[in-house]
Amino acid sequence: xxxxxxxxxxxxxxxxxxxxxxxxxxxxxxxxxxxxxxxxxxxxxxxxxxxxxxxxxxxxxxxxxxxxxxxxxxxxxxxxxxxxxxxxxxxxxxxxxxxxxxxxxxxxxxxxxxxxxxxxxxxxxxxxxxxxxxxxxxxxxxxxxxxxxxxxxxxxxxxxxxxxxxxxxxxxxxxxxxxxxxxxxxxxxxxxxxxxxxxxxxxxxxxxxxxxxxxxxxxxxxxxxxxxxxxxxxxxxxxxxxxxxxxxxxxxx
Amino acid sequence: xxxxxxxxxxxxxxxxxxxxxxxxxxxxxxxxxxxxxxxxxxxxxxxxxxxxxxxxxxxxxxxxxxxxxxxxxxxxxxxxxxxxxxxxxxxxxxxxxxxxxxxxxxxxxxxxxxxxxxxxxxxxxxxxxxxxxxxxxxxxxxxxxxxxxxxxxxxxxxxxxxxxxxxxxxxxxxxxxxxxxxxxxxxxxxxxxxxxxxxxxxxxxxxxxxxxxxxxxxxxxxxxxxxxxxxxxxxxxxxxxxxxxxxxxxxxxxxxxxxxxxxxxxxxxxxxxxxxxxxxxxxxxxxxxxxxxxxxxxxxx
Amino acid sequence: xxxxxxxxxxxxxxxxxxxxxxxxxxxxxxxxxxxxxxxxxxxxxxxxxxxxxxxxxxxxxxxxxxxxxxxxxxxxxxxxxxxxxxxxxxxxxxxxxxxxxxxxxxxxxxxxxxxxxxxxxxxxxxxxxxxxxxxxxxxxxxxxxxxxxxxxxxxxxxxxxxxxxxxxxxxxxxxxxxxxxxxxxxxxxxxxxxxxxxxxxxxxxxxxxxxxxxxxxxxxxxxxxxxxxxxxxxxxxxx
Numbered sequence: 080x081x082x083x084x085x086x087x088x089x090x091x092x093x094x095x096x097x098x099x100x101x102x103x104x105x106x107x108x109x110x111x112x113x114x115x116x117x118x119x120x121x122x123x124x125x126x127x128x129x130x131x132x133x134x135x136x137x138x139x140x141x142x143x144x145x146x147x148x149x150x151x152x153x154x155x156x157x158x159x160x161x162x163x164x165x166x167x168x169x170x171x172x173x174x175x176x177x178x179x180x181x182x183x184x185x186x187x188x189x190x191x192x193x194x195x196x197x198x199x200x201x202x203x204x205x206x207x208x209x210x211x212x213x214x215x216x217x218x219x220x221x222x223x224x225x226x227x228x229x230x231x232x233x234x235x236x237x238x239x240x241x242x243x244x245x246x247x248x249x250x251x252x253x254x255x256x257x258x259x260x261x262x263x264x265x266x267x268x269x270x271x272x273x274x275x276x277x278x279x280x281x282x283x284x285x286x287x288x289x290x291x292x293x294x295x296x297x298x299x300x301x302x303x304x305x306x307x308x309x310x311x312x313x314x315x316x317x318x319x320x321x322x323x324x325x326x327x328x329x330x331x332x
Numbered sequence: 333x334x335x336x337x338x339x340x341x342x343x344x345x346x347x348x349x350x351x352x353x354x355x356x357x358x359x360x361x362x363x364x365x366x367x368x369x370x371x372x373x374x375x376x377x378x379x380x381x382x383x384x385x386x387x388x389x390x391x392x393x394x395x396x397x398x399x400x401x402x403x404x405x406x407x408x409x410x411x412x413x414x415x416x417x418x419x420x421x422x423x424x425x426x427x428x429x430x431x432x433x434x435x436x437x438x439x440x441x442x443x444x445x446x447x448x449x450x451x452x453x454x455x456x457x458x459x460x461x462x463x464x465x466x467x468x469x470x471x472x473x474x475x476x477x478x479x480x481x482x483x484x485x486x487x488x489x490x491x492x493x494x495x496x497x498x499x500x501x502x503x504x505x506x507x508x509x510x511x512x513x514x515x516x517x518x519x520x521x522x523x524x525x526x527x528x529x530x531x532x533x534x535x536x537x538x539x540x541x542x543x544x545x546x547x548x549x550x551x552x553x554x555x556x557x558x559x560x561x562x563x564x565x566x567x568x569x570x571x572x573x574x575x576x577x578x579x580x581x582x583x584x585x586x587x588x589x590x591x592x593x594x595x596x597x598x599x600x601x602x603x604x605x606x607x608x609x610x611x612x613x614x615x616x617x618x619x620x621x622x623x624x625x626x627x628x629x630x631x632x633x
Numbered sequence: 634x635x636x637x638x639x640x641x642x643x644x645x646x647x648x649x650x651x652x653x654x655x656x657x658x659x660x661x662x663x664x665x666x667x668x669x670x671x672x673x674x675x676x677x678x679x680x681x682x683x684x685x686x687x688x689x690x691x692x693x694x695x696x697x698x699x700x701x702x703x704x705x706x707x708x709x710x711x712x713x714x715x716x717x718x719x720x721x722x723x724x725x726x727x728x729x730x731x732x733x734x735x736x737x738x739x740x741x742x743x744x745x746x747x748x749x750x751x752x753x754x755x756x757x758x759x760x761x762x763x764x765x766x767x768x769x770x771x772x773x774x775x776x777x778x779x780x781x782x783x784x785x786x787x788x789x790x791x792x793x794x795x796x797x798x799x800x801x802x803x804x805x806x807x808x809x810x811x812x813x814x815x816x817x818x819x820x821x822x823x824x825x826x827x828x829x830x831x832x833x834x835x836x837x838x839x840x841x842x843x844x845x846x847x848x849x850x851x852x853x854x855x856x857x858x859x860x861x862x863x864x865x866x867x868x869x870x871x872x
């Protein structure tokens with residue numbers, strides 16, 4: 080056990096899980112996973128598994144008062160078994176911070192004026208935390224918002240980059256992130272190339288930062304293509320279902 | 333009869349939202365449910381084991397759209413002075429806010445607490461806490477079974493119990509060793525150490541379950557029984573009956589509640605239905621365990 | 634078979650019901666069954682304190698269950714849910730749309746069968762508060778003894794602890810239709826139907842059904858007692 084911690088993360092151009100430096104883990108995205116929600120999405124990046132449910136837009140809670148614009152309220156929780164050390168049921172400060180970061184990443188991409196006085200509740204549950212939770216959650220949450228039919232300027236995709244042992248690693252795992260010298264998480268609206276959230280950790284030189292940002296933007300673009308594909312497939316399926324329904328009704332009539 | 337008059341003018345989806353009771357009644361009168369099931373049929377059920385690698389054991393159960401994820405975490409804890417030869421089993425059901433439109437973040441809802449209480453009592457009779465003892469009076473296992481409801485589409489008790497049971501039957505308690513200074517090691521390191529020196533501790537082992545209880549919920553609607561009701565049907569039911577039976581047919585829990593009383597005949601019918609459903613679900617569990625390369629040792633009759 | 638307190642297996646402990654003990658509540662009752670006693674109070678129908686609890690069609694029922702000592706935990710929440718559902722079944726809730734009926738049950742002493750006692754206390758308090766009721770419900774607890782498999786009605790705490798299984802049942806006495814309110818006295822126990830069931834422990838199907846049947850007999854006697862005490866309380870009004 081102790082041996083693994085001292086072993087290098089990188090050996091001849093490959094990471095511990097066999098990936099190249101600029102390669103994603105196996106990505107799986109899906110929408111419409113929660114029957115009760117207005118919109119929902121599930122994202123799995125190997126060992127990072129995140130489920131998002133969107134409810135609303137619905138009446139804001141009384142305590143938040145009147146607002147001309149719509150609100151996005153984000154609540155992130157890690158399941159107690161999501162981490163190596165067992166977590167707690169109540170919300171920890173880290174989870175509150177994640178919620179706030181995620182809210183800003185999504186707000187900029189959502190047309191808040193389209194649901195004045197109302198709130199869209201975005202509930203995120205991390206089933207397993209295997210690294211880059213914020214990025215995976217942001218990608219999944221944007222998909223869920225789109226699935227809920229909430230007006231957005233663009234999808235949001237996000238990815239993390241870590242600098243460890245002198246190399247830039249895309250989509251780091253928990254082990255890699257734990258030993259990073261510096262890292263960043265970028266949330267992007269890929270079609271209009273606008274950044275909605277950038278979280279940076281540790282020291283970056285400006286040239287390194289530029290390189291890392293480019294890598295992250297490339298990653299976001301890759302995810303965007305996949306996310307759009309998922310939404311298109313879901314829409315096509317829904318259309319076929321509707322058609323079949325209409326046909327059946329016509330037959331009955 | 334405003335409902336009937338309006339029926340001609342609105343499409344099915346609007347009718348469903350405006351007059352949920354009439355909508356359901358029209359189906360039930362034809363011997364069907366809104367999702368196309370016959371009255372006595374449960375929804376398709378699936379059990380996935382080991383979905384979460386950070387948990388010591390985990391199971392994802394889907395009954396129709398209802399989804400529950402159970403994860404088990406084990407910790408070595410000092411034995412309690414009042415029960416030196418027993419470990420602890422803690423069960424908690426969390427209705428994650430994403431599971432339904434009424435769930436909110438924060439304090440657990442009443443529904444979640446009731447489920448926690450019911451499942452806690454049930455599972456403590458399934459797992460003998462004495463087998464969680466590592467070294468009497470010194471160390472014991474604390475087994476935390478946390479069940480997250482991910483999609484609350486009715487009959488949560490059934491799905492949660494099945495998820496917890498599946499996770500527990502696939503659980504392997506790690507090898508553990510304790511040296512003289514009280515240092516605890518688990519996993520492969522413990523196994524090595526144990527071979528080297530004679531230390532207190534235990535080999536890796538599976539948990540023995542005294543029985544495999546399966547829960548089955550039925551709803552009473554206009555005098556007819558609906559098996560495995562959905563979230564849409566639940567608020568319209570006059571009464572809900574949940575029976576928990578094990579493989580020998582013994583009743584481990586029987587709860588009924590609602591705004592109407594149920595007759596003796598209905599009670600008997602529910603028990604019969606639970607017996608049938610139990611057989612079906614246990615076969616599914618066996619299959620899932622076999623696929624995962626584990627056999628439930630409690631399954632031997 | 635005789636029990637430690639001299640009762641026969643199917644015998645319920647001495648029941649006492651006092652009503653109108655609390656002056657600030659709209660209705661109250663203390664239900665005592667041997668060493669177990671619960672005090673219930675009812676406030677309402679009154680305005681809901683939270684709009685989320687309002688129902689435009691009927692009155693909502695809110696139940697608070699307080700243990701004898703300490704804070705309420707998951708078990709108490711479960712009791713609350715059971716009592717609430719039972720109250721909802723007996724109250725004619727459609728008469729008071731948007732209103733709230735609050736029931737608070739305080740355990741005074743606990744010597745077994747506390748949920749059944751609380752249910753009976755809540756029912757008696759609703760009656761005392763003159764909340765329109767459809768019928769009365771009667772709750773009885775039962776235990777399956779570990780040693781000889783004997784069935785014990787209304788077990789004490791010691792009997793519960795030694796039992797293989799315990800259960801609480803509530804039944805709706807089906808009163809004779811019309812405004813008579815049961816002129817035929819108690820009626821036969823065939824008329825009783827199961828409203829609430831909570832079991833704990835291991836039972837065979839037959840044992841469960843036997844237990845239910847025995848509890849029904851007990852509930853029948855309790856229902857008779859309830860009706861009698863209601864008539865006494867109504868006093869001159871009843872004539």
